[in-house]
Amino acid sequence: MSAKRAIAWAQQDHETRPAYHAFCHYRDLGEDRSIQAAWDQHAKDCETRSAHPSPRVPGRWSQWSSDHTWLQRVMAFDREIDEQLERKLMRQRLDMAERQAKLGRAMQAKAAVFLTNHEPENSSAAVRMADSGAKIERLALGEPTDNVDQSGTVKIVVEYGESGDDIPPDENDPA
Numbered sequence: 649m650s651a652k653r654a655i656a657w658a659q660q661d662h663e664t665r666p667a668y669h670a671f672c673h674y675r676d677l678g679e680d681r682s683i684q685a686a687w688d689q690h691a692k693d694c695e696t697r698s699a700h701p702s703p704r705v706p707g708r709w710s711q712w713s714s715d716h717t718w719l720q721r722v723m724a725f726d727r728e729i730d731e732q733l734e735r736k737l738m739r740q741r742l743d744m745a746e747r748q749a750k751l752g753r754a755m756q757a758k759a760a761v762f763l764t765n766h767e768p769e770n771s772s773a774a775v776r777m778a779d780s781g782a783k784i785e786r787l788a789l790g791e792p793t794d795n796v797d798q799s800g801t802v803k804i805v806v807e808y809g810e811s812g813d814d815i816p817p818d819e820n821d822p823a
Contacts, residue, residue: 656724660716667712669694674713675722683709683718748788755781 657675659668673693674686687705712718759778763771783793 656721657728660721663712663716667708667716670709670712671716671718671721674718675725679726681722683713745788745790749785752781752783752785752788755784 657671659665663671670686670690673690674681674683677685677689683705687709688703691703756778759774759781762774763778766774786793
């Protein structure tokens with residue numbers, strides 16, 4: 649297998665330049681791609697006005713699609729694009745979390761300085777800032793912002809088979 653073959657959407661061994669050019673039109677259309685749409689795009693982008701390309705897909709395009717496994721190649725291409733997008737989004741999420749955690753800590757620090765240097769009767773805005781900063785930092789780090797008390801009763805039902813063979817012995821039974 650050649651280096652070109654290793655990347656499914658690169659020009660393949662024995663794929664002519666015109667066949668690869670056609671594939672590129674097909675590949676670049678995205679999820680709504682079809683051979684007809686690729687041909688239409690090719691006619692729009694590449695053919696001269698005087699050439700008056702046929703509105704129908706030439707048979708060779710369908711043959712190229714089959715011979716050079718266009719469908720499998722664009723599926724690999726789409727997966728790669730999706731993976732690149734997911735990696736980019738993950739980096740952005742991490743950057744956002746870091747930025748927001750830093751903002752939350754800065755708000756808390758600023759509020760702490762104010763509270764240290766001012767009388768309690770003037771501190772309500774600083775307390776709100778500290779609280780908001782703590783919530784921002786906790787959210788950015790994936791922590792809950794509130795503690796929620798839960799109480800109640802849980803009923804546990806254990807069912808055993810008809811024979812009773814699967815009932816564990818009673819530890820308190822002296823027998």
